[in-house]
Amino acid sequence: MFDVLVIGGGAAGLMAALTAGQRGRRVAVLEHGPEVGRKILISGGGRCNFTNRTMRADRFLSANPHFVKSAISRYQPAHFLDLLARHRIAWHEKKLGQLFCDHSAQDIVQMLLGECAAAHVSILTDVRVYDVGKSDVFRVQTSRGDMTARAVVLATGGLSIPKLGASRFTYEVARQFDLAVVQPEPALVPLTFGGEHEEWVRALAGLSLPVRVTCGKMAFEEALLFTHRGLSGPALLQISSYWSAGESLLVDFLPGQDLAALLMTLKKEGSKAKAAGALARWLPQRLAQAFAQQGAPERTLAEWADKDIRLMAERVHRMELRPQGTEGFAKAEVTRGGVDTRGLSSQTMQARSVPGLYVIGEAVDVTGWLGGYNFHWAWASGHAAGEVA
Numbered sequence: 001m002f003d004v005l006v007i008g009g010g011a012a013g014l015m016a017a018l019t020a021g022q023r024g025r026r027v028a029v030l031e032h033g034p035e036v037g038r039k040i041l042i043s044g045g046g047r048c049n050f051t052n053r054t055m056r057a058d059r060f061l062s063a064n065p066h067f068v069k070s071a072i073s074r075y076q077p078a079h080f081l082d083l084l085a086r087h088r089i090a091w092h093e094k095k096l097g098q099l100f101c102d103h104s105a106q107d108i109v110q111m112l113l114g115e116c117a118a119a120h121v122s123i124l125t126d127v128r129v130y131d132v133g134k135s136d137v138f139r140v141q142t143s144r145g146d147m148t149a150r151a152v153v154l155a156t157g158g159l160s161i162p163k164l165g166a167s168r169f170t171y172e173v174a175r176q177f178d179l180a181v182v183q184p185e186p187a188l189v190p191l192t193f194g195g196e197h198e199e200w201v202r203a204l205a206g207l208s209l210p211v212r213v214t215c216g217k218m219a220f221e222e223a224l225l226f227t228h229r230g231l232s233g234p235a236l237l238q239i240s241s242y243w244s245a246g247e248s249l250l251v252d253f254l255p256g257q258d259l260a261a262l263l264m265t266l267k268k269e270g271s272k273a274k275a276a277g278a279l280a281r282w283l284p285q286r287l288a289q290a291f292a293q294q295g296a297p298e299r300t301l302a303e304w305a306d307k308d309i310r311l312m313a314e315r316v317h318r319m320e321l322r323p324q325g326t327e328g329f330a331k332a333e334v335t336r337g338g339v340d341t342r343g344l345s346s347q348t349m350q351a352r353s354v355p356g357l358y359v360i361g362e363a364v365d366v367t368g369w370l371g372g373y374n375f376h377w378a379w380a381s382g383h384a385a386g387e388v389a
């Protein structure tokens, strides 16, 4: 008999296990893959962007935007940095408060395994979990036989990157216990385009530039990358989490500048440049050419009507693009949606209607921005559950 069975040996599951183990609980982690922490190992280009200095609730998407507040205020970036310091793991800050390991993401997995070992947590890999049932205690049927526990923590993550062992397990068990699940969708994912946009985007494949991209009320100003399949890059990945099928994006290819004023100055100076040459002063040449080919006057800037200038500025600052879809879970960094937070305590992650059942990490309807927020949610929610389970 265990006190706590954690199903899923990812970031959240390992944090919950070591926290409960440190409290003297008898804990086992059941992982169906050959090793734990596989997403940690591939994250952040192998250096794991493990948290972010700016930890605020508005950096997370959820049907309940307040849900994350309790966990992230009790487990802050400084707490994770203390843990790294105890293990002498060096780190550095990149842009926008993003914190990465100096050496390797492997350091984080070793640290979590070291903490689990010190807390006498059993880590069982290559275990199939067939069923979770509850009477007075939980009975978990596995490929290693039946196990019983007073608490079960569901931590099997989302659906992204199926080849790394993603499964619907947590959603299925949640439904079995009458917990609602918000439809899981790919997030932080490249978007694809069809029709005229497809041709336009493809022709620019390989190009990257800073833009401001808006969807509804959300906007991100960062790099955009044109690919052979569509659009990617940090700005696009961020906005993809807020995009739903049928919606348009507005892209400002020259954020913070006033193209109409710039072109007007050229006109007044009697510029002999044509559209592509003029735009290439501020935009990458290929993009300048692409805009010039979209119905710009053949004449030199000096001969443009004011209306031509206004039209070009409108196109560059407010290009409307309607994505056809996403590149799906195979390419999504995370899953948005998941176990509905209305069924969970925001203090402990415990199911309100099923004492002893906890849901943590990406499996919950909480999705962070790009930049270390998803791991931080894994640490914070895992810690919250591990403190009480």
Ligand code: FDA
Pocket (backbone or CB within 6 Å): 007, 008, 009, 010, 011, 012, 013, 030, 031, 032, 033, 035, 036, 037, 038, 039, 040, 042, 043, 044, 045, 048, 049, 050, 051, 127, 128, 129, 155, 156, 157, 158, 160, 161, 164, 165, 166, 167, 168, 169, 332, 333, 334, 360, 361, 362, 363, 371, 372, 373, 374, 375, 376, 378
């Ligand atoms: P996670 O997916 O990590 O773990 C779930 C575990 O459960 C896995 O080990 C899985 O094998 C196991 N499992 C699944 N089904 C099971 C079953 N039926 N039985 C038993 N075990 C089962 N985030 C960030 O903040 N910074 C970053 O740098 C990155 N980088 C990044 C790169 C790439 C390529 C991806 C795909 C994702 C990221 N992320 C990220 C996101 C981050 O990896 C993710 O949000 C966390 O790993 C979520 O942690 P969880 O523990 O909830 O799930």
